[in-house]
Amino acid sequence: xxxxxxxxxxxxxxxxxxxxxxxxxxxxxxxxxxxxxxxxxxxxxxxxxxxxxxxxxxxxxxxxxxxxxxxxxxxxxxxxxxxxxxxxxxxxxxxxxxxxxxxxxxxxxxxxxxxxxxxxxxxxxxxxxxxxxxxxxxxxxxxxxxxxxxxxxxxxxxxxxxxxxxxx
Numbered sequence: 001x002x003x004x005x006x007x008x009x010x011x012x013x014x015x016x017x018x019x020x021x022x023x024x025x026x027x028x029x030x031x032x033x034x035x036x037x038x039x040x041x042x043x044x045x046x047x048x049x050x051x052x053x054x055x056x057x058x059x060x061x062x063x064x065x066x067x068x069x070x071x072x073x074x075x076x077x078x079x080x081x082x083x084x085x086x087x088x089x090x091x092x093x094x095x096x097x098x099x100x101x102x103x104x105x106x107x108x109x110x111x112x113x114x115x116x117x118x119x120x121x122x123x124x125x126x127x128x129x130x131x132x133x134x135x136x137x138x139x140x141x142x143x144x145x146x147x148x149x150x151x152x153x154x155x156x157x158x159x160x161x162x163x164x165x166x167x168x
Contacts, residue, residue, distance in 0.1 A: 005071055006108035009133055013064040013141065014100050019166035020060060020145050021093045026168075027157040028086055038086050044151050053151045055081070057089045060144035061096045067137035068103050070118070071111040071129045 031038045045052045051059065058081045069076040077099060083089045111129040118125055118132065127135070149164050162168045 004105060004108050005111045005129060005133055006103065006105040009068055009071065009108075009137075010100055010103055012138070013067070014097060015166050016141070016145055017061070017064055017093050017097055017100075019164060020057065020148060021090060022166065022168065023149060023152065023157075023159045023163045024057070024086060024089065026159055026163060027152045030157055039084075041152060041155055041157070042084070042086070042089075044155050046147065046151055046154060050147070053148055054083060054089065056144045056148040056151065058083065058092070060141055060148065061092055063137050063141040063144065065096050065099055067133060067141070068100065068108075070116050070137075071114070071133060072103065072107040073114065074107075 027041060028038050031041060042054045043052050061079075065079070066076045079092065079095065083092055114129045115126055116129055116132050118127075118136065120136070146164070149159065152159060
């Protein structure tokens with residue numbers, strides 16, 4: 001039996017969002033133990049021209065909500081980027097997890113060859129659903145999850161590869 005884009009996309013987004021939430025929780029526990037306001041981490045970035053931790057989480061969740069919608073030909077849900085606290089970011093992750101859980105395999109039939117047009121770099125780019133998932137959605141999703149992880153590590157949070165891959 002061949003893997004469908006549902007089999008590839010939904011569990012991947014769910015697992016990595018769970019890992020993202022878990023290492024944010026671990027960071028909050030360590031910050032509390034060290035009496036550091038977690039807002040310091042939320043505003044942290046790796047370099048001045050990069051997005052901060054809050055924005056990295058928002059962008060990771062944006063890719064996790066947009067990809068399945070685009071693959072199934074449904075409207076991408078719009079969530080304003082208004083989160084400023086850890087509980088608000090966790091609520092955003094939970095909202096995306098609920099959206100992902102609602103998808104059914106049948107919705108993805110034909111998604112691998114369906115043509116999608118997205119705007120990137122100010123230009124419209126057309127590609128198949130498979131190309132979009134593997135070459136746009138996943139790389140961007142993992143980039144923002146990785147950068148969130150890196151910001152926390154850079155700030156001394158004791159998390160490791162097992163945390164990132166959700167094996168703790």
